[in-house]
Amino acid sequence: MIRIENYLGNNRQASQPAGYLQSVNPYNREAIAEFPCSGKAEVDEAVASAEQALVGWRQTSATQRADYLDRIASAIELRSEQIAAAITASCGKPLTEAGYDVLDSIDCYRYYAALARELAAQQDAQGLQAVAIADPAFSSRLRREPVGVVALITPWNFPTVTTSWKLAPALAAGCTVVLKPSEVTPLPESILAEICTAAGLPAGVVNIVYGAGEAGAALVSHPQVRKVSFTGSTATGARIALETAAEIKNLSLELGGKSSIIVFDDADMEVALQAIMGGIFFNNGQICSATSRLLVHEGIAAELLAQLQQRVAQLKPSNPATAEAVLGPLACEAQFNKVMEYLAIAEAEGLQCLNGGKACSDGVSQWMVEPTVYVDVPVSSRLWQEEIFGPVLCCRTFATVEEAIERANDCEYGLAATVVSGDEQRAEAVACQLEAGHIWLNCDQKVLVETSWGGMKKSGLGRELGPWGLSAFTEVKHITRKS
Numbered sequence: 512m513i514r515i516e517n518y519l520g521n522n523r524q525a526s527q528p529a530g531y532l533q534s535v536n537p538y539n540r541e542a543i544a545e546f547p548c549s550g551k552a553e554v555d556e557a558v559a560s561a562e563q564a565l566v567g568w569r570q571t572s573a574t575q576r577a578d579y580l581d582r583i584a585s586a587i588e589l590r591s592e593q594i595a596a597a598i599t600a601s602c603g604k605p606l607t608e609a610g611y612d613v614l615d616s617i618d619c620y621r622y623y624a625a626l627a628r629e630l631a632a633q634q635d636a637q638g639l640q641a642v643a644i645a646d647p648a649f650s651s652r653l654r655r656e657p658v659g660v661v662a663l664i665t666p667w668n669f670p671t672v673t674t675s676w677k678l679a680p681a682l683a684a685g686c687t688v689v690l691k692p693s694e695v696t697p698l699p700e701s702i703l704a705e706i707c708t709a710a711g712l713p714a715g716v717v718n719i720v721y722g723a724g725e726a727g728a729a730l731v732s733h734p735q736v737r738k739v740s741f742t743g744s745t746a747t748g749a750r751i752a753l754e755t756a757a758e759i760k761n762l763s764l765e766l767g768g769k770s771s772i773i774v775f776d777d778a779d780m781e782v783a784l785q786a787i788m789g790g791i792f793f794n795n796g797q798i799c800s801a802t803s804r805l806l807v808h809e810g811i812a813a814e815l816l817a818q819l820q821q822r823v824a825q826l827k828p829s830n831p832a833t834a835e836a837v838l839g840p841l842a843c844e845a846q847f848n849k850v851m852e853y854l855a856i857a858e859a860e861g862l863q864c865l866n867g868g869k870a871c872s873d874g875v876s877q878w879m880v881e882p883t884v885y886v887d888v889p890v891s892s893r894l895w896q897e898e899i900f901g902p903v904l905c906c907r908t909f910a911t912v913e914e915a916i917e918r919a920n921d922c923e924y925g926l927a928a929t930v931v932s933g934d935e936q937r938a939e940a941v942a943c944q945l946e947a948g949h950i951w952l953n954c955d956q957k958v959l960v961e962t963s964w965g966g967m968k969k970s971g972l973g974r975e976l977g978p979w980g981l982s983a984f985t986e987v988k989h990i991t992r993k994s
């Protein structure tokens with residue numbers, strides 16, 4: 512078993528963590544790593560390390576920072592297989608999907624390197640750039656400055672990827688960082704620590720503190736932390752908003768979802784089936800943007816659901832570390848228990864089950880769930896309304912476009928949606944009326960680094976990726992004078 516230590520500017524932490532926690536492979540429940548259960552003392556040291564490094568890092572040019580990002584990307588590329596294996600061993604996602612995660616993270620570091628260079632080209636040596644002003648009596652110049660020391664808190668469903676979505680723009684902006692990865696998936700980020708050292712990042716620019724909610728809470732409430740970028744549950748996001756309110760901290764929150772996929776009667780059946788299956792079974796449905804509500808036009812519902820039932824029946828969870836695996840176990844015992852509770856609620860509510868509805872095992876894993884589909888789910892059902900974060904799809908039919916939009920928007924979340932229709936114009940018009948941050952038309956859930964990521968309503972605050980992701984780590988300053 513590997514022993515992971517916190518990663519700080521001057522290598523070793525002076526304080527002794529209260530103890531060590533274990534990271535368990537969810538497939539066979541073997542302990543794969545132990546890592547510090549950090550508390551306030553460890554967090555204080557990490558923030559001090561980030562603060563010390565900020566002095567020099569914020570003065571580097573955006574072009575220099577871009578070079579570091581490219582070096583991180585290349586170092587990740589060299590260790591892709593090792594990182595993908597660590598992701599699969601920590602959260603049980605199929606190895607192929609873990610490989611996509613690594614590629615997405617490489618793209619992200621390279622994208623922000625390019626964006627930093629692009630912005631640098633518009634600025635003078637002091638980082639100032641001209642602003643168009645209509646009043647001839649005045650002129651003004653703009654400077655984008657790093658927010659300062661930032662806390663990055665990530666979940667277990669996309670380690671490496673969510674980290675890159677935060678770390679790459681934070682570094683590009685000139686911030687120094689304290690990252691707290693999920694206690695379920697510390698292993699992939701421990702490789703990132705080695706990569707930061709190998710990339711020659713100045714000590715203390717990136718600090719990693721491992722631990723559970725206690726470490727996260729100490730980090731977000733630390734007075735020297737100027738910004739928190741968090742991905743996780745809506746409940747924890749709300750707690751962080753409360754904990755940081757008095758200090759008026761800059762917040763980015765990427766939270767839960769209960770997204771819809773709307774399939775019209777002119778849809779290509781194959782496109783629809785692939786989008787439905789990918790939207791709920793990719794990463795075992797443990798995706799904040801999972802399209803866990805299927806709204807299908809009544810004219811094609813019988814045919815679509817019959818074909819869906821056949822396809823889902825062929826999906827079997829297996830050892831995620833094999834190249835053929837398409838579904839693994841759920842990521843941890845708590846998540847398995849949570850999904851099982853929802854299956855029990857479905858039974859108590861008398862939902863009609865088309866596929867699955869129970870746990871299963873390949874003889875090794877104890878945290879596997881059959882891919883599950885319920886049909887004719889009433890809107891009052893808890894399974895229709897609440898985020899399950901598992902391989903559980905709830906279906907309903909609709910008669911009119913208005914009804915589909917109303918049903919999709921009848922939700923406390925607003926992260927994503929998919930629309931499938933042969934009429935692209937209609938699909939786009941519907942997309943414009945959906946209350947969600949990202950909509951896919953006739954395709955799978957591809958998240959491109961140039962586009963934004965984040966949600967409306969209880970799905971969060973702010974946007975990651977694209978230029979918006981970089982702006983989230985900068986303060987804007989204008990210097991105005993008489994011309």
Ligand code: ADP
Pocket residue numbers: 664665666667691692693694722723724725726727728729731742743744745747748750751
């Ligand atoms: P999940 O359901 O994915 O465990 P959480 O929102 O609880 O969702 O966890 C996401 C991340 O937030 C994890 O890294 C976790 O340790 C951290 N976390 C949990 N509680 C807190 C808290 N009170 N303050 C800050 N971070 C927290």
